Amino acid sequence: MTKRLPDFPWDSLADHAAKARTHPGGVVDLSVGTPVDAVPEVIRRALSSVADVPGYPTTHGTRELRAAVVGALARRHGVTGVEPAAVLPTIGSKELVAWLPTLLGLGPGDVVAIPALAYPTYEVGAKLAGASVVRLADGEPPPEGTRLVWLNSPSNPTGRVQGAAALARAVADARAVGATVASDECYLALPWDAQPVSVLREDVSGGVRDGLLAVHSLSKSSSLAGYRAGFVTGDPRLVAALLEVRKHAGMIVPRPVQAAMTAALDDDAHVAEQRERYRRRRAVLLPALRAAGFAVDHSEAGLYLWSTRDEPAWDTVAWLAERGILAAPGTFYGPTGDRHVRIALTATDERVAAAAERLA
DSSP: OGGGSOOOGGGGGHHHHHHHHTSTTOOEEOSSOOOOSOOOHHHHHHHHHTTTOOSOOOTTOOHHHHHHHHHHHHHHHOOOOOOGGGEEEESTTHHHHHHHHHHTTOOTTOEEEEESSOOHHHHHHHHHHTOEEEEEOTTOOOOTTEEEEEEESSOTTTOOOOOHHHHHHHHHHHHHTTOEEEEEOTTTTOBSSSOOOOTTSHHHHTTOOTTEEEEEESTTTSOOGGGOOEEEEEOHHHHHHHHHHHHHHTOOOOHHHHHHHHHHHHOOHHHHHHHHHHHHHHHHHHHHHHHTTOEEESOSBSSEEEEEOSSOHHHHHHHHHTTTEEOEEGGGGOGGGTTOEEEEOOSOHHHHHHHHHHHO
16 A cells, blocks of 8 residues: 555755754754644643543534534534534544545545645545546636535645635535535634635535535644644544444544533633734744745745745755754645745744754
8 A cells, every 4th residue: 555655755855954953053944834823721721621421422522512513613603504414523634534434435546636836645545445646736626527626715734815805716626526625724713814615615515515524623723733633624524424434433532522622622822822923933934034035925824835946846945954944845735836946834932942042
């Protein structure tokens, strides 16, 4: 099976990481989107509150968790009418992304459509199922034979936001070839220059959620990457099918994590505080990059600055590493990213300030 998978992209950064670590002030690692801020106390308390529950958790999640998802989607993103039964917790979002084609029964001869620049696990998931992958340019409809279409707004890596009209067109194009739509909405809570929308909103779905799945993560908005906390919701029929397979496969979110998720989804204050931390870091890093001669494209939302010096991406990675800064080359996300790097906002205030100083 491993022969059909690509090499893990970040392994290829080892030499540049070693170079960056030689900087007298230490490395500023902006190559990955891992949270660095403390888990909010309200979430930690909830996690420990059920530490003595010995029984198996439910794959479908507690009623309280599913109700919290419904409430958070309405308050935070204007998504109403979600059925609690159509909410399914996942062990983070990456495992769902990787296994969704398989869970949906895709295999050889089926096509998975992904954005031209895309989170690498979309492609990995298709390959695990034995399906083929096609990369679509903005606005390009999927070909016949496509069974699954991945949408991602705000985008990882580019931070690009697609408005409701553009997403509605993408949904209509997918439905025209009979494909399921999976919308990766992990960065929905981090708007800067544009307001992202969920595929489940009526102005995108047309009021019909058949064939639609929205994938969410609490890693970014609640600093819960270490908890592996996510969920999927949308078409009740599709969610029920995913639940049935996941029950057989033992793909279950631990009970303490379910309690932590419930607390995180019921509390909007910590989300606003975390968003403000990222906004401050962006306000430091963005002008520093531009002053150093970078162009920053898109990046209207999310955790990344899609940046270019108009040179091959690996040359830019090397240039940054000489200054003790580690970034991800755009080639990790697709061939058309070959002149960009992805620079994350996920470093402490002190490290972001150090990066800005080095760029100057």
